[in-house]
Amino acid sequence: MWGRFVTRRLIQLIPVLLGVSFIVFFTMHLTPGDPIEHMLGQAGHVTQEQIEELRGHYGLDRPLVVQYGLFVGNAARGDFGLSYSHHGRAVASVVRERLPATLELTLFAFVMALVFAIPAGVIASLRPQGVFDRGATIGALLGISMPGFWLGIVLMIVFGLQRNWLPISGRIDLAVVPPARTGLYTLDALLSGNGAAFWSALKHMVLPGLAMAAPMAAMVMRMVRSSMIGVLAQDYVQFARAKGLPERTVVGKHALRNALIPTVNIVALQTGLLLSGNMIIETVFQYPGLGKLAVDAIGAADYPLVQAVVLIYAVSYVLLNVGADALHAVLDPRVRVA
Amino acid sequence: MSQAASEEEALESVAATTPGMVRLLLGNRVAVVAGVVVLAFLAMGLLAPALAPYEPSEQHAEAIRVAPFWQAGGGTRFLLGTDGLGRDLLSRIMYGARVSILLGVVVVLLTLVVGAGLGMVAGYFGGWFDAVMSRVVDTLLAFPFLIFALAIMAATGPNLVALVLALAFKGWVDFYRVARGDVLAAREADYVTAARGLGASTPHILMSEILPNILPPLIVLATLRMATIIIAEASLSFLGIGVPPRIPAWGTMVADGRADVASAWWIATLPGIAILLLVLAVNLFGEGLRDALDPRMRK
Numbered sequence: 001m002w003g004r005f006v007t008r009r010l011i012q013l014i015p016v017l018l019g020v021s022f023i024v025f026f027t028m029h030l031t032p033g034d035p036i037e038h039m040l041g042q043a044g045h046v047t048q049e050q051i052e053e054l055r056g057h058y059g060l061d062r063p064l065v066v067q068y069g070l071f072v073g074n075a076a077r078g079d080f081g082l083s084y085s086h087h088g089r090a091v092a093s094v095v096r097e098r099l100p101a102t103l104e105l106t107l108f109a110f111v112m113a114l115v116f117a118i119p120a121g122v123i124a125s126l127r128p129q130g131v132f133d134r135g136a137t138i139g140a141l142l143g144i145s146m147p148g149f150w151l152g153i154v155l156m157i158v159f160g161l162q163r164n165w166l167p168i169s170g171r172i173d174l175a176v177v178p179p180a181r182t183g184l185y186t187l188d189a190l191l192s193g194n195g196a197a198f199w200s201a202l203k204h205m206v207l208p209g210l211a212m213a214a215p216m217a218a219m220v221m222r223m224v225r226s227s228m229i230g231v232l233a234q235d236y237v238q239f240a241r242a243k244g245l246p247e248r249t250v251v252g253k254h255a256l257r258n259a260l261i262p263t264v265n266i267v268a269l270q271t272g273l274l275l276s277g278n279m280i281i282e283t284v285f286q287y288p289g290l291g292k293l294a295v296d297a298i299g300a301a302d303y304p305l306v307q308a309v310v311l312i313y314a315v316s317y318v319l320l321n322v323g324a325d326a327l328h329a330v331l332d333p334r335v336r337v338a
Numbered sequence: 339m340s341q342a343a344s345e346e347e348a349l350e351s352v353a354a355t356t357p358g359m360v361r362l363l364l365g366n367r368v369a370v371v372a373g374v375v376v377l378a379f380l381a382m383g384l385l386a387p388a389l390a391p392y393e394p395s396e397q398h399a400e401a402i403r404v405a406p407f408w409q410a411g412g413g414t415r416f417l418l419g420t421d422g423l424g425r426d427l428l429s430r431i432m433y434g435a436r437v438s439i440l441l442g443v444v445v446v447l448l449t450l451v452v453g454a455g456l457g458m459v460a461g462y463f464g465g466w467f468d469a470v471m472s473r474v475v476d477t478l479l480a481f482p483f484l485i486f487a488l489a490i491m492a493a494t495g496p497n498l499v500a501l502v503l504a505l506a507f508k509g510w511v512d513f514y515r516v517a518r519g520d521v522l523a524a525r526e527a528d529y530v531t532a533a534r535g536l537g538a539s540t541p542h543i544l545m546s547e548i549l550p551n552i553l554p555p556l557i558v559l560a561t562l563r564m565a566t567i568i569i570a571e572a573s574l575s576f577l578g579i580g581v582p583p584r585i586p587a588w589g590t591m592v593a594d595g596r597a598d599v600a601s602a603w604w605i606a607t608l609p610g611i612a613i614l615l616l617v618l619a620v621n622l623f624g625e626g627l628r629d630a631l632d633p634r635m636r637k
Contacts, residue, residue, distance in 0.1 A: 012476075019477030023486075027493050047438055145618040147569050149576045150610030157603045227432035280573055283595075295577055298492040310489045318480045 006326045013318060020314045021075065025068050028303045056306075058082060071307070075194025080308035085300040091308045094202065095290065099312075100183025101171055102278060102289030105212070108205045109274055113213035113220060119310070120217075122256060128229055134203045136221060143218025148277045150283040152211035159207060166206050169286040173200040208285040212277045218271040227259040234258075261331045268324030270316040279313075362630035369626020375619035379612075383435035390429035391417075392587040394505040398424035420596055421591070421605045431585055431612050433586040438616065441498075441571050441581075442564045445505045450560050452506070453513025456542055458552075460514070461521030468518075475515070479509050484570055491579040501580055505567055520552035527551075554631035561624035565617045572613050588613050 036054050055061045057307050058081070059070065074081065080091035124133040160168035167173075171185060176197040186205075188192035189197035217289040231237060232255050238253045241247075286292065295306035343424055365370055382389065392398075396418060405412035406419040406427075418427040460468040490504035525548075533547045574580030575589030583590060588609040595606030 014478050015473065016480045019361065020481055022490055023481070025475075027490050061619070141618065141621060142614070145565065145569075145621050146614050147572050147576075147589070147592075147610060147617075149573060150613065151591075151600060152608075153592065153596065153610070154605045157599050157607065161600050161603075227400075232573075272482050273484075276482045279485065280577065283577065298577075298579060300486070303493075306489065306492050311487055313485045314481055316481045317485075 005329050009322045009325055013322060016318060017315065018072070020318070021072055021311060022068070024310050025071055026064075028307055029064055029067070056111065058084075061230050075308075075311065080311075081202075083297075083305045083306040084302040085297065085305070086302070087209065091304050094293070094305065095308055097116070098288060098290045098293045101287065102291060104184040104186065104201075104283070105205055105208060105213040105282070105287060105289060106271075106274060106278055109209040109212035109216070109278075110271060112209050113216040113270070113274075116213070116262075117220035117223055121221045122228055122259075124221070124225045125228030125259075126251070127234060133225070136225070140218035140221050143214045147216065148211055148215065149280045151214055151285050152208065152281050155207045155211055156285070167200075167204050168207060171201065171204050171288055172197065173204075176200050204287075207280045208287050211284070212274055212281045215277065216274055219270050220263065220267055223263050224259060227262050228255060231255045231259040243282075261328065264322050264328050264331065268320045273319050275313050275317060289319070342433070359630050361625060366626045366629060369548060369623055369630070372619040372622035372626065375615065376623055379435050379616050379619070380439060382432050386429075386432040386436060387558075390426075390432045392426040392429045394425065394430045394433040395427075395584070396425060398426070400424070403540050403598060403605070405602070406604050406608070409604070417600075417605050418608055421594055421601070427591075427605065427608055429588045430591055431588070431609055434588040434591060434609060434612065435588045437581050437585055438568050438613070441502065441505070442567045445502055445509060445567045446560050446564050448502065448506045449509035449563070449628070450513050450556060453510030454517040454552075454556055456516030457514035457519075458511070458548065459520050461518035462544060462548075464527055464541075471514070476478055478511050481508060483508050485567075486574060487570060487574060488577070488579070491574055494578050496582045498585075501571065501574065504574075505570055509563060509567070512559060512563065513556060516555055517552060520555065521548055524548045525549055549614065558624060558628040559619065561627055565620040565624065568613065568620070570615050578612050 035197075036051055036058070040255060052061070056291035060071075071081075078092055080095070082088050083091045083094055120136050120139075124136040127133055159165045173196075176194065178185060178192050178194050178197040181188050181191055186198055189195070189201055217221050232251075237250060237255050240250045245254075259269045271316075278289070281287070282289045282291035283295045290312065294306055294309040297309065327328055340398045379614075398416075401416060401420050402424040404416050404420040404424075407414060407417050411417075412419060415424050416428070418431065420426055421430070456471060460471045467474060486508055487504040490507065491500060494500040494504075521544075529551075530547055531542060533543050538547070571580055572587070572589035572592075574588045578590075578591045578593065580589060581587035591609035595602070595604075595609075598605050
């Protein structure tokens with residue numbers, strides 16, 4: 001039953017993805033500025049012939065519509081063309097190299113956000129307007145009102161520079177890089193039994209992870225809180241209490257499970273926004289992932305690379321939302337009918 | 339339970355009149371303070387040429403990275419210190435309010451007018467227009483907002499017109515959805531049927547009958563969007579692809595201070611506090627406005 005629901009949602013994705021690729025491609029190509037000239041900017045004297053040759057090499061001599069068609073066709077097969085910077089390497093291989101770093105950091109931030117947000121939301125909901133609730137509400141408000149790049153810098157100053165507790169740049173201490181298997185340093189370190197590498201990788205993620213997680217934690221906390229307050233007032237919760245079940249069971253089992261259903265959507269949405277924050281935070285902390293790659297590529301006018309990374313972020317964002325819908329359908333049968 | 343319901347009804351009937359809304363808003367102390375803070379920022383930006391002790395781009399070669407007054411080495415000449423080029427931070431923060439608020443207001447107004455306009459047309463007439471629009475909206479919704487703005491700015495480079503368009507490109511979608519949904523409901527309402535029966539023209543019905551009724555949630559949304567836009571603009575400026583570098587902007591100032599975080603923490607930190615305060619105030623005011631305009635949305 002919900003298999004069909006997911007299939008339908010995936011089919012609905014196709015026009016959305018085409019639209020996304022269309023927007024990405026044409027914003028990059030309809031703007032003034034010739035990438036070839038940019039590329040040759042520092043190269044000194046070049047002949048018109050060499051320019052034309054490069055243009056042919058990168059496929060820039062064909063009509064725009066043809067270029068778009070090729071772009072979509074190739075992208076679907078995972079081929080994003082050649083990077084203008086990175087010594088003309090294939091975009092896909094540059095991206096593959098950086099993807100694990102971003103994946104690891106994003107997962108870390110995701111877990112961190114939920115680890116803070118869910119308990120805080122539950123505790124706040126138990127005594128609305130209580131001391132904890134007020135504190136958490138103010139904290140959440142600060143979390144959504146703070147620019148992520150600024151929070152990153154403040155964390156860096158306080159915990160990295162004034163007290164030398166945590167590293168403020170990079171992914172890992174280069175002396176302890178574990179042998180590559182998955183590309184996720186923490187996992188690779190565990191697989192090779194290298195404790196020092198594990199701690200180093202983990203410590204490098206704490207500050208950027210916190211800065212990335214803050215707005216998501218704030219939004220999820222608010223959602224869990226209000227959802228819990230609603231659920232706790234329901235008859236079946238009152239009934240569970242009246243039956244004499246311990247409060248822990250009532251809150252943890254009867255109430256929380258139901259309260260989390262509406263939270264799934266906001267978690268997915270916020271995870272998508274986590275990806276946007278990722279670009280900025282990686283830049284702040286010089287974290288060698290996709291986000292920093294994209295920002296550097298913008299500086300170098302490396303459009304194929306920018307296109308690829310933006311498309312990857314957009315596709316992940318879309319898939320996250322479909323995933324959330326599917327999960328929502330599993331958790332709440334009423335959704336499937338719609 | 340019934341007491342709560344009647345209390346809610348009472349609130350709704352109070353909020354149904356404009357003086358009632360104002361009274362509810364003024365009774366909310368947090369919202370009032372937040373509103374005053376927003377006004378203070380606005381005044382600071384408008385009066386920056388008169389208030390600021392220095393020109394924002396004026397460089398004092400003899401006073402580079404001077405600390406703010408409460409720190410050792412700080413003084414009253416540069417209250418909030420200076421940056422790596424010897425520019426007065428207080429003056430730059432005052433001028434920075436201009437571009438943040440101006441862009442926020444322009445983008446929000448643009449998205450409000452475009453989004454609500456299209457949404458009202460789609461909601462009222464339905465048909466092919468509504469069908470096409472809903473596809474467009476689905477596509478845009480799938481796009482993470484900041485990454486989208488980043489892609490546009492990456493292509494154009496820092497410039498104000500592109501920045502407004504980049505920030506507005508997806509922003510109108512939220513207004514569209516709210517307006518469309520509310521018009522869909524209002525279309526069948528008695529007062530619209532009555533107006534139609536009296537021979538009112540469609541533009542008149544849309545603008546004079548329906549619009550005033552669907553405006554409150556749109557205004558609330560506009561206020562809260564303003565907070566998002568200010569942060570997004572600052573983020574893009576921080577990355578060097580937002581406001582052109584010659585215009586003092588808070589995001590750019592934080593980026594300028596990054597190189598000096600170890601020796602002069604205030605350069606990157608203080609402009610960020612200005613962003614935080616303004617955004618916080620806008621958010622709190624928006625929430626207060628929501629409670630006053632639409633008591634049903636009260637938590």
